[in-house]
Amino acid sequence: MTSPREDPLALENQVCFALSVASRSVIGAYREVLDPLHLTHPQYLVMLALWQSAPxxxxxxxxxxxxxxxTLSPLLKRLENQGYLTRERSTADERTLIVELTEEGRQLRERxxxxxxxxxxxxxxxxxxxxELHRTLTSLLAGLDHAQQLR
Known part of the structure:
Protein backbone atom coordinates (compact mmCIF):
# COMPACT_ATOMS: atom_id res chain seq x y z
CA MET A 1 0.00 0.00 0.00
CA THR A 2 1.32 3.41 -0.89
CA SER A 3 1.37 6.11 1.71
CA PRO A 4 -1.47 8.67 1.47
CA ARG A 5 1.28 11.29 1.19
CA GLU A 6 2.71 9.52 -1.85
CA ASP A 7 -0.64 9.39 -3.65
CA PRO A 8 -3.63 10.76 -1.74
CA LEU A 9 -5.97 9.56 -4.52
CA ALA A 10 -4.74 5.96 -4.69
CA LEU A 11 -7.76 3.68 -4.42
CA GLU A 12 -6.15 1.52 -1.73
CA ASN A 13 -5.67 4.63 0.43
CA GLN A 14 -9.37 5.52 0.46
CA VAL A 15 -11.40 4.85 3.59
CA CYS A 16 -14.57 5.04 1.48
CA PHE A 17 -13.31 2.18 -0.71
CA ALA A 18 -12.39 -0.02 2.26
CA LEU A 19 -15.77 0.66 3.92
CA SER A 20 -17.68 -0.01 0.70
CA VAL A 21 -15.97 -3.34 0.02
CA ALA A 22 -16.21 -4.37 3.68
CA SER A 23 -19.91 -3.49 3.81
CA ARG A 24 -20.77 -5.52 0.71
CA SER A 25 -18.68 -8.44 1.92
CA VAL A 26 -20.15 -8.49 5.42
CA ILE A 27 -23.72 -8.21 4.13
CA GLY A 28 -22.96 -11.03 1.70
CA ALA A 29 -21.70 -13.19 4.56
CA TYR A 30 -24.94 -12.53 6.46
CA ARG A 31 -27.06 -13.64 3.49
CA GLU A 32 -26.37 -17.36 3.91
CA VAL A 33 -26.87 -17.17 7.69
CA LEU A 34 -30.15 -15.25 7.42
CA ASP A 35 -31.67 -17.33 4.59
CA PRO A 36 -32.99 -20.04 6.96
CA LEU A 37 -34.76 -17.28 8.91
CA HIS A 38 -36.29 -15.97 5.65
CA LEU A 39 -34.76 -12.55 6.31
CA THR A 40 -32.67 -10.22 4.21
CA HIS A 41 -30.01 -8.17 5.96
CA PRO A 42 -32.16 -4.99 6.02
CA GLN A 43 -35.09 -7.02 7.39
CA TYR A 44 -32.79 -8.49 10.05
CA LEU A 45 -31.85 -4.97 11.18
CA VAL A 46 -35.55 -4.08 11.46
CA MET A 47 -36.20 -7.21 13.52
CA LEU A 48 -33.22 -6.49 15.78
CA ALA A 49 -34.62 -3.03 16.54
CA LEU A 50 -38.09 -4.43 17.20
CA TRP A 51 -36.81 -7.29 19.38
CA GLN A 52 -35.17 -4.62 21.49
CA SER A 53 -38.01 -2.08 21.65
CA ALA A 54 -41.34 -3.19 20.16
CA PRO A 55 -43.83 -1.72 19.72
CA THR A 71 -37.38 3.34 2.78
CA LEU A 72 -38.61 1.13 5.60
CA SER A 73 -42.21 0.86 4.41
CA PRO A 74 -41.61 -1.85 1.76
CA LEU A 75 -39.44 -3.82 4.21
CA LEU A 76 -42.14 -3.65 6.85
CA LYS A 77 -44.80 -4.70 4.36
CA ARG A 78 -42.78 -7.82 3.43
CA LEU A 79 -42.17 -8.64 7.10
CA GLU A 80 -45.89 -8.21 7.76
CA ASN A 81 -46.71 -10.55 4.85
CA GLN A 82 -44.33 -13.11 6.39
CA GLY A 83 -46.29 -12.88 9.64
CA TYR A 84 -43.48 -11.34 11.73
CA LEU A 85 -45.09 -7.96 12.51
CA THR A 86 -48.17 -5.79 12.24
CA ARG A 87 -48.54 -2.15 11.24
CA GLU A 88 -51.46 -0.21 12.63
CA ARG A 89 -52.40 3.43 13.04
CA SER A 90 -52.20 4.74 16.58
CA THR A 91 -55.56 5.31 18.22
CA ALA A 92 -54.10 8.38 19.93
CA ASP A 93 -52.77 9.94 16.70
CA GLU A 94 -53.81 8.62 13.28
CA ARG A 95 -50.65 10.08 11.73
CA THR A 96 -48.52 7.66 13.73
CA LEU A 97 -47.96 4.15 12.40
CA ILE A 98 -47.19 1.64 15.14
CA VAL A 99 -45.06 -1.41 14.29
CA GLU A 100 -45.53 -4.40 16.60
CA LEU A 101 -44.14 -7.93 16.59
CA THR A 102 -46.47 -10.87 16.20
CA GLU A 103 -45.99 -14.00 18.27
CA GLU A 104 -44.22 -15.54 15.27
CA GLY A 105 -41.93 -12.50 15.10
CA ARG A 106 -41.10 -12.82 18.80
CA GLN A 107 -40.39 -16.54 18.38
CA LEU A 108 -38.07 -15.82 15.45
CA ARG A 109 -35.76 -14.11 17.95
CA GLU A 110 -34.96 -17.49 19.51
CA ARG A 111 -33.87 -18.85 16.14
CA GLU A 132 -12.46 -3.04 18.82
CA LEU A 133 -14.16 -2.99 15.41
CA HIS A 134 -17.48 -1.95 16.95
CA ARG A 135 -15.77 0.82 18.95
CA THR A 136 -14.02 2.13 15.81
CA LEU A 137 -17.20 2.14 13.72
CA THR A 138 -19.25 3.71 16.50
CA SER A 139 -16.60 6.41 16.89
CA LEU A 140 -16.67 7.03 13.14
CA LEU A 141 -20.46 7.43 13.19
CA ALA A 142 -20.29 9.77 16.19
CA GLY A 143 -17.71 11.88 14.38
CA LEU A 144 -19.90 12.08 11.30
CA ASP A 145 -22.93 12.99 13.43
CA HIS A 146 -20.94 15.74 15.13
CA ALA A 147 -19.70 17.11 11.82
CA GLN A 148 -23.27 17.07 10.45
CA GLN A 149 -24.49 19.08 13.47
CA LEU A 150 -21.85 21.72 12.82
CA ARG A 151 -23.15 22.38 9.32
Whole structure:
Protein backbone atom coordinates (compact mmCIF):
# COMPACT_ATOMS: atom_id res chain seq x y z
CA MET A 1 0.00 0.00 0.00
CA THR A 2 1.32 3.41 -0.89
CA SER A 3 1.37 6.11 1.71
CA PRO A 4 -1.47 8.67 1.47
CA ARG A 5 1.28 11.29 1.19
CA GLU A 6 2.71 9.52 -1.85
CA ASP A 7 -0.64 9.39 -3.65
CA PRO A 8 -3.63 10.76 -1.74
CA LEU A 9 -5.97 9.56 -4.52
CA ALA A 10 -4.74 5.96 -4.69
CA LEU A 11 -7.76 3.68 -4.42
CA GLU A 12 -6.15 1.52 -1.73
CA ASN A 13 -5.67 4.63 0.43
CA GLN A 14 -9.37 5.52 0.46
CA VAL A 15 -11.40 4.85 3.59
CA CYS A 16 -14.57 5.04 1.48
CA PHE A 17 -13.31 2.18 -0.71
CA ALA A 18 -12.39 -0.02 2.26
CA LEU A 19 -15.77 0.66 3.92
CA SER A 20 -17.68 -0.01 0.70
CA VAL A 21 -15.97 -3.34 0.02
CA ALA A 22 -16.21 -4.37 3.68
CA SER A 23 -19.91 -3.49 3.81
CA ARG A 24 -20.77 -5.52 0.71
CA SER A 25 -18.68 -8.44 1.92
CA VAL A 26 -20.15 -8.49 5.42
CA ILE A 27 -23.72 -8.21 4.13
CA GLY A 28 -22.96 -11.03 1.70
CA ALA A 29 -21.70 -13.19 4.56
CA TYR A 30 -24.94 -12.53 6.46
CA ARG A 31 -27.06 -13.64 3.49
CA GLU A 32 -26.37 -17.36 3.91
CA VAL A 33 -26.87 -17.17 7.69
CA LEU A 34 -30.15 -15.25 7.42
CA ASP A 35 -31.67 -17.33 4.59
CA PRO A 36 -32.99 -20.04 6.96
CA LEU A 37 -34.76 -17.28 8.91
CA HIS A 38 -36.29 -15.97 5.65
CA LEU A 39 -34.76 -12.55 6.31
CA THR A 40 -32.67 -10.22 4.21
CA HIS A 41 -30.01 -8.17 5.96
CA PRO A 42 -32.16 -4.99 6.02
CA GLN A 43 -35.09 -7.02 7.39
CA TYR A 44 -32.79 -8.49 10.05
CA LEU A 45 -31.85 -4.97 11.18
CA VAL A 46 -35.55 -4.08 11.46
CA MET A 47 -36.20 -7.21 13.52
CA LEU A 48 -33.22 -6.49 15.78
CA ALA A 49 -34.62 -3.03 16.54
CA LEU A 50 -38.09 -4.43 17.20
CA TRP A 51 -36.81 -7.29 19.38
CA GLN A 52 -35.17 -4.62 21.49
CA SER A 53 -38.01 -2.08 21.65
CA ALA A 54 -41.34 -3.19 20.16
CA PRO A 55 -43.83 -1.72 19.72
CA UNK A 56 -42.35 1.30 17.96
CA UNK A 57 -43.69 4.19 15.95
CA UNK A 58 -42.42 4.06 12.37
CA UNK A 59 -40.65 7.40 12.78
CA UNK A 60 -38.82 6.11 15.87
CA UNK A 61 -37.87 2.87 14.11
CA UNK A 62 -36.56 4.89 11.16
CA UNK A 63 -34.50 7.07 13.50
CA UNK A 64 -32.96 4.06 15.27
CA UNK A 65 -32.05 2.47 11.94
CA UNK A 66 -30.91 5.78 10.40
CA UNK A 67 -33.32 5.30 7.52
CA UNK A 68 -36.14 7.28 5.99
CA UNK A 69 -39.63 6.00 6.87
CA UNK A 70 -40.39 5.65 3.15
CA THR A 71 -37.38 3.34 2.78
CA LEU A 72 -38.61 1.13 5.60
CA SER A 73 -42.21 0.86 4.41
CA PRO A 74 -41.61 -1.85 1.76
CA LEU A 75 -39.44 -3.82 4.21
CA LEU A 76 -42.14 -3.65 6.85
CA LYS A 77 -44.80 -4.70 4.36
CA ARG A 78 -42.78 -7.82 3.43
CA LEU A 79 -42.17 -8.64 7.10
CA GLU A 80 -45.89 -8.21 7.76
CA ASN A 81 -46.71 -10.55 4.85
CA GLN A 82 -44.33 -13.11 6.39
CA GLY A 83 -46.29 -12.88 9.64
CA TYR A 84 -43.48 -11.34 11.73
CA LEU A 85 -45.09 -7.96 12.51
CA THR A 86 -48.17 -5.79 12.24
CA ARG A 87 -48.54 -2.15 11.24
CA GLU A 88 -51.46 -0.21 12.63
CA ARG A 89 -52.40 3.43 13.04
CA SER A 90 -52.20 4.74 16.58
CA THR A 91 -55.56 5.31 18.22
CA ALA A 92 -54.10 8.38 19.93
CA ASP A 93 -52.77 9.94 16.70
CA GLU A 94 -53.81 8.62 13.28
CA ARG A 95 -50.65 10.08 11.73
CA THR A 96 -48.52 7.66 13.73
CA LEU A 97 -47.96 4.15 12.40
CA ILE A 98 -47.19 1.64 15.14
CA VAL A 99 -45.06 -1.41 14.29
CA GLU A 100 -45.53 -4.40 16.60
CA LEU A 101 -44.14 -7.93 16.59
CA THR A 102 -46.47 -10.87 16.20
CA GLU A 103 -45.99 -14.00 18.27
CA GLU A 104 -44.22 -15.54 15.27
CA GLY A 105 -41.93 -12.50 15.10
CA ARG A 106 -41.10 -12.82 18.80
CA GLN A 107 -40.39 -16.54 18.38
CA LEU A 108 -38.07 -15.82 15.45
CA ARG A 109 -35.76 -14.11 17.95
CA GLU A 110 -34.96 -17.49 19.51
CA ARG A 111 -33.87 -18.85 16.14
CA UNK A 112 -31.78 -15.73 15.50
CA UNK A 113 -29.79 -16.03 18.73
CA UNK A 114 -27.09 -18.03 16.94
CA UNK A 115 -26.54 -15.41 14.19
CA UNK A 116 -24.02 -13.20 16.08
CA UNK A 117 -21.82 -16.16 17.04
CA UNK A 118 -21.87 -17.58 13.51
CA UNK A 119 -20.99 -14.18 12.10
CA UNK A 120 -18.07 -13.67 14.50
CA UNK A 121 -16.67 -16.94 13.20
CA UNK A 122 -17.31 -16.07 9.53
CA UNK A 123 -15.69 -12.68 9.96
CA UNK A 124 -12.68 -14.23 11.67
CA UNK A 125 -13.17 -12.10 14.78
CA UNK A 126 -12.79 -13.02 18.41
CA UNK A 127 -14.61 -11.09 21.14
CA UNK A 128 -11.76 -8.58 21.51
CA UNK A 129 -11.59 -7.97 17.76
CA UNK A 130 -15.34 -7.50 17.62
CA UNK A 131 -15.30 -4.97 20.47
CA GLU A 132 -12.46 -3.04 18.82
CA LEU A 133 -14.16 -2.99 15.41
CA HIS A 134 -17.48 -1.95 16.95
CA ARG A 135 -15.77 0.82 18.95
CA THR A 136 -14.02 2.13 15.81
CA LEU A 137 -17.20 2.14 13.72
CA THR A 138 -19.25 3.71 16.50
CA SER A 139 -16.60 6.41 16.89
CA LEU A 140 -16.67 7.03 13.14
CA LEU A 141 -20.46 7.43 13.19
CA ALA A 142 -20.29 9.77 16.19
CA GLY A 143 -17.71 11.88 14.38
CA LEU A 144 -19.90 12.08 11.30
CA ASP A 145 -22.93 12.99 13.43
CA HIS A 146 -20.94 15.74 15.13
CA ALA A 147 -19.70 17.11 11.82
CA GLN A 148 -23.27 17.07 10.45
CA GLN A 149 -24.49 19.08 13.47
CA LEU A 150 -21.85 21.72 12.82
CA ARG A 151 -23.15 22.38 9.32
Missing amino acids: MALKDLAAVLRQEPA ALEVPEIMLDRLGLDEEGFV
